[in-house]
Amino acid sequence: MSVTMGDVARLAGVSTKSVSNYYNGYRYMREDTRQRIEAAISELDYRMNLSARNLRSGKTGMIMLAIPELDQSYLAELAQAVVHKAEELGLGVLIETTGGRREREIEVLEGSRGRNVDGVIYEPVALGEEDIRKHHGGFPIVLMGEKVLDGPFDHVTMPDEAGTRTAVSHLVDIGCRNIALIGLSTTEESPGQALRRKGYIDALTASGLEVREQIMMETKRWHRADGAAAMNRLLESKEHVDAVFAMNDSLALGAMWAADQRGVLIPQEIAFVGFDDTEDATYSIPSLTTVSPGRDALARAAVTALHRRISDPDYVPGQAPIVTDYELIKRRSTTR
Amino acid sequence: MSVTMGDVARLAGVSTKSVSNYYNGYRYMREDTRQRIEAAISELDYRMNLSARNLRSGKTGMIMLAIPELDQSYLAELAQAVVHKAEELGLGVLIETTGGRREREIEVLEGSRGRNVDGVIYEPVALGEEDIRKHHGGFPIVLMGEKVLDGPFDHVTMPDEAGTRTAVSHLVDIGCRNIALIGLSTTEESPGQALRRKGYIDALTASGLEVREQIMMETKRWHRADGAAAMNRLLESKEHVDAVFAMNDSLALGAMWAADQRGVLIPQEIAFVGFDDTEDATYSIPSLTTVSPGRDALARAAVTALHRRISDPDYVPGQAPIVTDYELIKRRSTTR
DNA sequence: GACGAATAGTACATCGATGTACATACTAAT
DNA sequence: ATTAGTATGTACATCGATGTACTATTCGTC
Numbered sequence: 143m144s145v146t147m148g149d150v151a152r153l154a155g156v157s158t159k160s161v162s163n164y165y166n167g168y169r170y171m172r173e174d175t176r177q178r179i180e181a182a183i184s185e186l187d188y189r190m191n192l193s194a195r196n197l198r199s200g201k202t203g204m205i206m207l208a209i210p211e212l213d214q215s216y217l218a219e220l221a222q223a224v225v226h227k228a229e230e231l232g233l234g235v236l237i238e239t240t241g242g243r244r245e246r247e248i249e250v251l252e253g254s255r256g257r258n259v260d261g262v263i264y265e266p267v268a269l270g271e272e273d274i275r276k277h278h279g280g281f282p283i284v285l286m287g288e289k290v291l292d293g294p295f296d297h298v299t300m301p302d303e304a305g306t307r308t309a310v311s312h313l314v315d316i317g318c319r320n321i322a323l324i325g326l327s328t329t330e331e332s333p334g335q336a337l338r339r340k341g342y343i344d345a346l347t348a349s350g351l352e353v354r355e356q357i358m359m360e361t362k363r364w365h366r367a368d369g370a371a372a373m374n375r376l377l378e379s380k381e382h383v384d385a386v387f388a389m390n391d392s393l394a395l396g397a398m399w400a401a402d403q404r405g406v407l408i409p410q411e412i413a414f415v416g417f418d419d420t421e422d423a424t425y426s427i428p429s430l431t432t433v434s435p436g437r438d439a440l441a442r443a444a445v446t447a448l449h450r451r452i453s454d455p456d457y458v459p460g461q462a463p464i465v466t467d468y469e470l471i472k473r474r475s476t477t478r
Numbered sequence: 479m480s481v482t483m484g485d486v487a488r489l490a491g492v493s494t495k496s497v498s499n500y501y502n503g504y505r506y507m508r509e510d511t512r513q514r515i516e517a518a519i520s521e522l523d524y525r526m527n528l529s530a531r532n533l534r535s536g537k538t539g540m541i542m543l544a545i546p547e548l549d550q551s552y553l554a555e556l557a558q559a560v561v562h563k564a565e566e567l568g569l570g571v572l573i574e575t576t577g578g579r580r581e582r583e584i585e586v587l588e589g590s591r592g593r594n595v596d597g598v599i600y601e602p603v604a605l606g607e608e609d610i611r612k613h614h615g616g617f618p619i620v621l622m623g624e625k626v627l628d629g630p631f632d633h634v635t636m637p638d639e640a641g642t643r644t645a646v647s648h649l650v651d652i653g654c655r656n657i658a659l660i661g662l663s664t665t666e667e668s669p670g671q672a673l674r675r676k677g678y679i680d681a682l683t684a685s686g687l688e689v690r691e692q693i694m695m696e697t698k699r700w701h702r703a704d705g706a707a708a709m710n711r712l713l714e715s716k717e718h719v720d721a722v723f724a725m726n727d728s729l730a731l732g733a734m735w736a737a738d739q740r741g742v743l744i745p746q747e748i749a750f751v752g753f754d755d756t757e758d759a760t761y762s763i764p765s766l767t768t769v770s771p772g773r774d775a776l777a778r779a780a781v782t783a784l785h786r787r788i789s790d791p792d793y794v795p796g797q798a799p800i801v802t803d804y805e806l807i808k809r810r811s812t813t814r
Numbered sequence: 815g816a817c818g819a820a821t822a823g824t825a826c827a828t829c830g831a832t833g834t835a836c837a838t839a840c841t842a843a844t
Numbered sequence: 845a846t847t848a849g850t851a852t853g854t855a856c857a858t859c860g861a862t863g864t865a866c867t868a869t870t871c872g873t874c
Contacts, residue, residue, distance in 0.1 A: 170821045192594040193532035194860035218554035234593045257570045258528040366761040399761040425702040425735040427763045506851050530830035
């Protein structure tokens, strides 16, 4: 059927092991042997069967990235960064989307989605500490998002709380006193969500402002449509609002859009801040002030940690999570 | 080391083949045998070694999606759709980004990126007909984008030319007479790009309008930043322009942003139309008129065709490309 | 010119699931 | 009672690359 290493070896007049050695960069090989092998490979148009290599070596050279969805700017940009970094290390990336649904997240965690990977970078949304401990399938995992438990996992995370605090404080600094929140969960809260909520409340409290439940809006997901819907509810409620902090850029952009539709002047009447610093935020009209959470650094850290965990059997996952730096990017949506 | 099928078989008191049969849904198995096997599996917490299965069966259950980049809304949304459809068919998706670079595209095509996949969905940008014919590595491929050659490939494509013509005609209909184009290539043109250019020129010609090279702007890539830069050049050139057709939504949004920055009124002074109907376009301020190219249908068609090609040895790739339907979505960026 | 170290290459078993070919048991109909 | 299916299960070779363990050759140095 297909060309095997044995065929190449025969043509080159060497053993299959020598061909294998050639591919694996074995040091001790005479130049002419190498050339004969190369000639045989191209003559036969040989391509190695990776399933066989994987079986024998016990590795696949692939990692899985399990995220809620790809069609959200932040996650797409994150995925892109992960793919890039993985490529540098010679790893392929299999992308699995969970839709943030519990049952799918458990499947991924148990490994019953049964993909052939050496390890997983995993962003849980719906699963809590107990679930993760219980369903973990035994393969290397790097968790993105807050450290929810001690366990044999690396954690990489962004400064949700501090970033949010800084963002909300900035709104206070420019004179806002009625700062709405968009993005609370309608169901169970993800860890990152909880921390952003906490950051918001702390910032208000620290500035002596009242925390008003009426202007803390829930959304089902974190897309533009959800932000727009939440903003509409907020405007219809007639609560006084002079600023909005949204839990991510998509929500903020959707909210801005809804406000604009109703003739609200941005930022004069209502200022907006988002979180994530996606490309969209730079080029929105008006451009959006947002928290840049070190997305690339996060992706690099995750892939690097996973790679180390896979290739070094003695590696022990760090107990402290890796936290990236953040920066508040001030743009026109908060320029008064 | 790890639990094998043999261990399960021993515990259940059957042969390994029976365990294998269990996994593969073999019809003839007594209920109590099935239950013993299930019990043994969960007792041992057994997980099948997929490399072994892949080696033996010659398939991997994985397909590759090779696209220029993930951090562009259209491609992210496309990837999401592909992952979803693939999941329905039980396939995993490995994502490889080429950056639109020739050498990377060739690597993918030759299979020297050496990933373990049954087939590839491939969106070439920098490669021409000759390249594809020459470098094709022999595995099933579905090409996205214009049909560049006859060969053992399925093609799925969007109505680039007709969509563009409709979009530009709409600008004429609302009274625009000086319609700029943004998104020409600085280097070699991709097939889709060529067709959009053609659609633009044809629409102008059909309306008796002059085709002016001075207002046909080149961009290096198709991101917002490129659109903004092109718009700035256009505005600085002092050429009279009352509308912009951009080759995709990102370019259009970047261009709109740049125009807004310079105080241009949108759409009164300049109207904008994009292509792709990404989520961003719905929620931009003002919302963007754009061509919806049937993204989901495209993704479904591509995955379905590839799946059939992989699983049915008699399947012969269609000679005619699969072309999706399009629709012009009219929004505020062209409402006068 | 003899010895150890470095260099170059080989034969064969092995990774773990599945296809092939075959052996029973059980049922229903002749 | 015999036959012909149908249902249920097994033994063993096999997929293709690589690790192990071993042999053979070369080289520098005392």
